[in-house]
Amino acid sequence: MSDNGGPAVLAEGLVKHFTGREGDVEAVRGVDLEVRAGEIFGFLGPNGAGKSTTVRMLTTLLTITSGRASVVGIDVARDPDQARHRIGVALQEAGLDPRQTGRELLVLHGRLFGLDAARAAERAQELLSLVELDDAADRVIKGYSGGMQRRLDLAAALVHEPEVLFLDEPTTGLDPASRLTIWEELRRINGQGTTVFLTTQYLEEADQLCDRIAIIDRGRIVRQGTPEQLKADLRERRGDDDQPTLDDVFLDATGRTRERAAGEVQEVSA
Amino acid sequence: MSATIALGKRGLREALRQPDALFMTMFIPLFFLVVNTGQAAEIFPSESTDFLKGQGYAAFQLPITLLLAASFGMAALFLVEEIEGGYFDKLRAIPVPRYAIVLGRLVTEGAKGIVLATVIVLLALPFGITIASGPLGFVLIVLLSALWGVVYAGFMQLIALKTRSAAATNSGGLIFFPLLFLTPNFVPRDLLTEPMEVAATVNPVTYLMEALRSLILDDLDWGKILPGFGVVLALGVVMLFLNVRTIRNYD
Numbered sequence: 017m018s019d020n021g022g023p024a025v026l027a028e029g030l031v032k033h034f035t036g037r038e039g040d041v042e043a044v045r046g047v048d049l050e051v052r053a054g055e056i057f058g059f060l061g062p063n064g065a066g067k068s069t070t071v072r073m074l075t076t077l078l079t080i081t082s083g084r085a086s087v088v089g090i091d092v093a094r095d096p097d098q099a100r101h102r103i104g105v106a107l108q109e110a111g112l113d114p115r116q117t118g119r120e121l122l123v124l125h126g127r128l129f130g131l132d133a134a135r136a137a138e139r140a141q142e143l144l145s146l147v148e149l150d151d152a153a154d155r156v157i158k159g160y161s162g163g164m165q166r167r168l169d170l171a172a173a174l175v176h177e178p179e180v181l182f183l184d185e186p187t188t189g190l191d192p193a194s195r196l197t198i199w200e201e202l203r204r205i206n207g208q209g210t211t212v213f214l215t216t217q218y219l220e221e222a223d224q225l226c227d228r229i230a231i232i233d234r235g236r237i238v239r240q241g242t243p244e245q246l247k248a249d250l251r252e253r254r255g256d257d258d259q260p261t262l263d264d265v266f267l268d269a270t271g272r273t274r275e276r277a278a279g280e281v282q283e284v285s286a
Numbered sequence: 287m288s289a290t291i292a293l294g295k296r297g298l299r300e301a302l303r304q305p306d307a308l309f310m311t312m313f314i315p316l317f318f319l320v321v322n323t324g325q326a327a328e329i330f331p332s333e334s335t336d337f338l339k340g341q342g343y344a345a346f347q348l349p350i351t352l353l354l355a356a357s358f359g360m361a362a363l364f365l366v367e368e369i370e371g372g373y374f375d376k377l378r379a380i381p382v383p384r385y386a387i388v389l390g391r392l393v394t395e396g397a398k399g400i401v402l403a404t405v406i407v408l409l410a411l412p413f414g415i416t417i418a419s420g421p422l423g424f425v426l427i428v429l430l431s432a433l434w435g436v437v438y439a440g441f442m443q444l445i446a447l448k449t450r451s452a453a454a455t456n457s458g459g460l461i462f463f464p465l466l467f468l469t470p471n472f473v474p475r476d477l478l479t480e481p482m483e484v485a486a487t488v489n490p491v492t493y494l495m496e497a498l499r500s501l502i503l504d505d506l507d508w509g510k511i512l513p514g515f516g517v518v519l520a521l522g523v524v525m526l527f528l529n530v531r532t533i534r535n536y537d
Binding site for chain 2: 072075076077078079096097098100101103105107108109110111112113114115116120124125127128129156169172
């Protein structure tokens with residue numbers, strides 16, 4: 017539970033418009049979300065549906081055109097610094113400084129979050145062990161593999177022991193072994209009480225990890241519930257005896273056929 | 287302030303890991319010093335050229351070398367790389383003052399500028415250049431050059447934040463060259479043709495150059511030194527304000 021007793025993440029009528037050379041683009045068109053404290057919440061959607069834009073608004077990285085959003089009861093637009101103290105963020109690209117070593121990066125983040133030098137060094141070592149990067153700790157990040165960079169990115173997001181961890185497609189581009197390692201880390205982190213807000217295009221990932229999911233399409237939430245609820249709803253509507261998969265739910269929610277999806281969303285295959 | 291220092295130390299660690307980059311930063315300005323002096327030293331012999339105050343033409347050219355070296359900072363290019371790679375967003379998601387994110391790399395540029403200016407002046411001494419204003423003048427030369435490096439890096443960071451493009455940031459750096467040459471870089475201001483004198487008078491880099499030149503050729507002449515520091519401080523305040531405003535409105 018968040019210490020305010022309310023939801024860990026709350027979005028009400030969240031809207032984001034971008035103004036560019038080609039006019040006004042409505043990336044997010046009124047998103048309502050409620051993420052409960054302690055759960056792993058999956059946020060799914062096709063490419064360009066508004067997942068990353070929503071996450072960037074929730075994590076104070078983008079201004080909000082209209083609506084409101086809060087994390088652990090703190091309004092992200094009114095009090096962004098307070099919100100930043102309570103959240104950890106790992107975005108789509110493993111955002112790391114390639115010229116630092118893994119240890120230097122974690123110590124720097126510890127210092128930036130206000131830890132003293134000794135505690136920052138200690139916390140860096142704890143996290144390096146947690147993500148199994150002890151051996152590579154003093155190597156420059158530029159030489160890390162994609163999986164190692166993701167794990168370090170995850171560790172950097174955990175330096176200050178956040179209450180809510182936002183992960184934007186944390187396993188995209190990873191090999192199956194690295195993906196499983198990240199899943200294990202997420203379960204462990206969640207087991208320690210951290211709420212996880214996860215965007216992914218891998219439906220199997222959402223099915224395996226998430227307590228509840230929301231599907232966004234064209235800037236609007238089109239389904240929300242537990243994976244089991246969503247599958248059961250679809251089966252009931254179709255009147256099928258076969259249990260639908262989360263792929264079927266996703267395709268139904270986004271109005272895509274398997275044939276179209278195979279072209280548009282690589283990860284959704286027949 | 288501790289966040290600024292932590293981010294500044296990060297930049298210094300990176301600079302120490304790439305000493306070859308510092309060598310290249312010095313090579314081009316020293317190359318111009320040698321070439322410009324070689325081309326014009328015969329025209330301006332020290333014995334008969336009043337504005338050289340008894341020194342060789344290289345002493346007159348040294349300020350350009352210092353300003354050029356200070357203008358080759360890497361802060362903006364590293365910033366673009368961080369924007370493109372996502373690390374900039376990682377920093378923005380941390381509750382540190384926004385000014386610390388832009389100042390961190392500028393602190394690094396200041397420290398690098400001190401090292402560069404010191405090395406360049408020390409390299410120039412065996413070639414007959416003397417610092418007429420003495421040890422205090424030496425310190426002021428190093429300080430003024432380094433401060434200019436910080437201001438210029440601030441200007442380049444501003445382009446990086448606005449454009450988020452390495453190509454545009456690189457192109458922005460070219461603006462300095464007209465500013466450097468619309469100055470009394472080969473002869474004093476009163477010997478320039480009238481249009482060039484007007485251009486040099488409105489160009490802030492002129493006052494920097496004249497302050498540095500005064501420190502090399504004259505005893506401490508505060509009437510020339512203070513305008514140089516004034517220009518750097520005024521531009522520094524403007525650059526910092528614009529950088530912080532841009533990062534605060536960054537979407």
